Amino acid sequence: MGNVRVCDVPFYLDVTLCCGQVFRWDKVGDWWFGVAGGRAFKVRQKGNKIEYANVDEVFLERYFGLDVDLQRISDNVNKDEHIAKALNQFWGLRLIRQEPWECLISYICATYKSIPAIKHMLNKLAAKFGEPLELEGKKFFTFPKAERLATASEVSLGECGLGYRAKYLLATSKRVCNGFDLEGLKRLPYVDAKKALMDLPGVGAKVADCVLLFSLGKLEAFPVDVWVKRVVLNHYADKLEPELLSRLRTREGLSCGDYERLNGFGRGYFGEFAGYAQEYLYHYERMQL
DNA sequence: CGTGGGCCTGTCTA
DNA sequence: ATAGACAGGCCCA
Numbered sequence: 001m002g003n004v005r006v007c008d009v010p011f012y013l014d015v016t017l018c019c020g021q022v023f024r025w026d027k028v029g030d031w032w033f034g035v036a037g038g039r040a041f042k043v044r045q046k047g048n049k050i051e052y053a054n055v056d057e058v059f060l061e062r063y064f065g066l067d068v069d070l071q072r073i074s075d076n077v078n079k080d081e082h083i084a085k086a087l088n089q090f091w092g093l094r095l096i097r098q099e100p101w102e103c104l105i106s107y108i109c110a111t112y113k114s115i116p117a118i119k120h121m122l123n124k125l126a127a128k129f130g131e132p133l134e135l136e137g138k139k140f141f142t143f144p145k146a147e148r149l150a151t152a153s154e155v156s157l158g159e160c161g162l163g164y165r166a167k168y169l170l171a172t173s174k175r176v177c178n179g180f181d182l183e184g185l186k187r188l189p190y191v192d193a194k195k196a197l198m199d200l201p202g203v204g205a206k207v208a209d210c211v212l213l214f215s216l217g218k219l220e221a222f223p224v225d226v227w228v229k230r231v232v233l234n235h236y237a238d239k240l241e242p243e244l245l246s247r248l249r250t251r252e253g254l255s256c257g258d259y260e261r262l263n264g265f266g267r268g269y270f271g272e273f274a275g276y277a278q279e280y281l282y283h284y285e286r287m288q289l
Numbered sequence: 290c291g292t293g294g295g296c297c298t299g300t301c302t303a
Numbered sequence: 304a305t306a307g308a309c310a311g312g313c314c315c316a
Contacts, residue, residue: 110311114311116301121298205313223311226311226312255292259312
């Protein structure tokens with residue numbers, strides 16, 4: 001029932017699962033329970049040992065991104081004392097390779113919501129439209145397929161607490177059912193894939209960047225949310241143009257243009273693995289509260 | 290291209 | 304207890 005893998009690469013399971021990139025994992029005791037790849041499984045870490053059940057090692061390694069060379073990425077993005085502190089404090093945090101469809105819907109739901117509320121919405125969606133699974137007597141649900149959501153009514157979607165997001169979900173589900181090639185975006189350059197995503201209802205620059213980074217393998221994507229904005233204002237103000245800086249300080253929120261400027265700063269400054277830097281800094285800033 | 294206002298509803302705080 | 308503020312933005316005028 002239980003398998004053990006000696007993990008010879010840096011990995012920090014707890015931070016990886018609670019840093020806000022995925023929403024459907026829960027910790028019970030010292031075990032994390034979640035659903036991916038169409039099955040429910042559990043995993044925990046004891047020192048350099050990864051214990052897991054109901055999943056195979058190949059899937060696990062790929063899902064948690066254990067095959068990427070974290071040291072090389074760290075060396076690459078480690079440009080200053082701030083990112084260095086974040087890397088050191090949360091060393092082993094990895095970007096999970098999420099399934100694009102679930103990731104897309106998750107981040108459409110995430111707009112203007114807190115993390116607990118997002119989890120609530122996604123769990124209700126899965127319970128209502130997903131397929132039931134079981135592990136050790138606990139109930140789980142697969143994430144509903146696009147076809148299932150596309151044929152649901154806006155009212156029944158709304159019952160999951162989606163609010164105004166219900167119509168975006170419905171419209172985007174229909175687009176995906178009608179041939180929008182989500183997987184195919186992996187083969188496009190970052191800029192083109194982002195443009196294609198932003199054509200979907202409910203998907204702006206921020207949501208697009210999250211989907212690109214967390215599920216489409218675009219490690220240069222640098223999502224800018226309120227926390228990343230705080231990181232930049234608190235630690236990288238001197239890297240920005242004065243007028244941009246004063247706009248960011250006076251106005252709340254972010255105009256489209258200023259989003260792209262901060263996003264461009266991140267990609268330019270941190271380079272091809274900017275997304276890893278983003279996630280470490282994001283988590284770092286959140287832990288300062 | 291930039292700006293402002295509205296928005297569903299679950300959580301958290303006073 | 305119950306109201307009010309706020310939340311990992313997006314869309315439209």
